[in-house]
Amino acid sequence: MASEKLDPVTGRMTTGHEWNGIEELDTPVPRVVLYFLAAGMLFAGIYWILMPAWPLGWTYTKGLLGADQREVVARQVDSATAARAQWTDKIMTASFSEIEADDALMAKVRETGQALFRDNCAACHGINATGGPGFPDLTAKAWLWGGNPETIAETVRVGINSTNEDTRVSQMLAFGRDEILDREKINEVVSYVESLSAPERGDAETIRAGREVFAANCVACHGEDGKGKADVGAPDLTDSHWIYGRDRQSIYTTIYAGRQGHMPFWGGRLSPLDIKVLTAYVHTLGGEAP
Structure with a gap:
């Protein structure tokens, strides 16, 4: 049976409950907490009356102030x-x-x-x-x-x-994958395309051979001068701006496998x-x- 007694340190009564020698004090809730609780309840009551607050099925209480955040x-x-x-x-x-x-x-x-x-x-x-x-x-x-x-x-x-x-439609043919050009001719046209923006690249003989491949397969879209055609969305091959990279391997991959960007x-x-x-x-x- 619980036994209440006076705690000699705090001067408060205990509840009589004990756990491992620790006794529970019968300490009341601080008054400041009760004040804030009462103020909160008073505010809530006033808010419920003045402002829209309670759902009522398909509508809600409008409140005396008639405030409407949607408006x-x-x-x-x-x-x-x-x-x-x-x-x-x-x-x-x-x-x-x-x-x-x-x-x-x-x-x-x-x-x-x-x-x-x-x-x-x-x-x-x-x-x-x-x-x-x-x-x-x-x-x-x-x-x-x-x-x-x-x-x-x-x-x-x-x-x-x-x-x-x-939509605008543009596609670079897969000249290697679709067996339009063999590996040798692809390498030749790669050398020629490289020379359009970097004349110092490649040897003259390979570039001449690549020019012939280019003339037979690429001018319809990129033009005889390699500057591209806006009506088909073909890029200028003579400048320094390359979407898929201007190194030899990237150019080879583009010619071999083709490209078809999407926007x-x-x-x-x-x-x-x-x-x-x-x-x-x-x-x-x-x-x-x-």
Whole structure:
């Protein structure tokens, strides 16, 4: 049977419970805790009366103040939209050249365009738009389909080799895998292609042989001078910007196995305004637009 007694140290009575020689004091709850508990209950009661609080099936108690956070958010959104319309309307009605000539509009384009780019494009092209293996550097101005803003906007809208019915379509043939060229001829054309951007590479005889292979198989897309054709998305082979690498092995792999890059279409996800802002942003990356 529990036995209560006075604790000589604290002067409080014990509860009579003991565990391994440790006795439990009958200590009351501090008054400050009771005060805070009472204040919390009072606040909750007042809040339930004044503010929306209790669910009632398909509705809820409105509260005496009639506060509605949905209405507050809707007003904030409407206010932000009205403020944004001051420059978005100009973006939609102005030409790309007019936009790029307007410093105030371009400040908005760089701010909003950067956010759009990082949310939608950076996964492939990199946060600084400098690309990587298999993805073009957008700051280099080496456009596969043409570098004017209207063309860029169309590429963003329909994609490349995407599921959009109007998508841009481009494919590099697999000359080796499909047995169009043998290994010797592939090596010859690799030497010639290398010489287009790095004349010091390769020997003259192999380059001459490669030029003949190139003329017979590659000029339809890349042109006789190797500078590419924007109407089919064929890259310029004479510059220093290579999507899949410019070393000999990378060029050989491209010719042997072919390439078919993919860019999703954004017309179904981004609004016409977003596409125009994103286009203006991308067009001016890396300095002045051409």
